[in-house]
Amino acid sequence: MNALYQTWPWYVSGTLIALVMLTLNYFGKVFGMSSNLRTLCTMAGADKFADFFKFDWKAQRWNLTVVAGAMLGGFVAVHYMSDPSNVNLNPKTIEQLAAMGIDAPNGKLAPQALFGNDIFQSPKIMFILIVGGVLIGFGSRYAGGCTSGHAIAGLSNLQLPSLKAVIGFFIGGLIMAHFILPLIF
Template identity: 75%
Template structure:
């Protein structure tokens, strides 16, 4: 019998993602998390100043349920479906982090030296976060969506632009992880 503690196997999580995508396709919807930021900005009144935010946000309110579901699902997974062991990294990854003077996260999602409160106090970390956020925001807008929207929704709908975007995401991630990150740290 399978225990829900630890990582879910690919055949369960993959099946669930596929079932959600088939349901969305059936109802003529597409999935993407970054479009929710536009919806939230529109609800907050950004359409008064910027034409990009002038649209009927009520047509996208179903997608806001996805955001709240992801938040709720994350909370339930961490607090009720986890054995508390956290994230287990490959030993080679830990060696590579150590070579860049970054300690292992020890079960956390990220190491404290990069994501802890003390790290945010350094100008270097603030610059990295600022420029990283700027690049992600620009890239998401330029690519017409985020990684989840293209990789999950776009590919399941056989959209060629999504295939190109996903290939670009992977190439960019490899370049960042193997070439740029060691230069930064």
């Protein structure tokens, strides 16, 4: 398949992310996805119920274009650029996933057992998704931002709290992948 339709190499994506970060820094803007949820909740009237949502959301309107761009980019990537022929999983990883009943992606970017439409028919998986979503939401607020905000924006600005948060994210991911995920599946 044409190289344009394959997943992008890290050096192309990384360069584009760096250019976006330099542009945002130049204009004095801070990148982060979780702050957009706060903006959307405030726009919907949550400021009437909690002080956390009382802020000038119009000053953050520009950041909603980041959400729109992420959604548009995700759509384009999945529908026009999702030939994962250059994505190689370690055979040991495939073996470990198979032991948990998770199929190899088999030409897709993600395994169907975790990301297919069948997950919506499993109460167990739905429970895991809901609990996971709540924990991610709580964790990103507790950490003062999400992985994209800390790992991309915070680290590029050399912020020590972001370094601590990113270390915590990685430790949490390792614990999840090696200890909790095998218990769930």
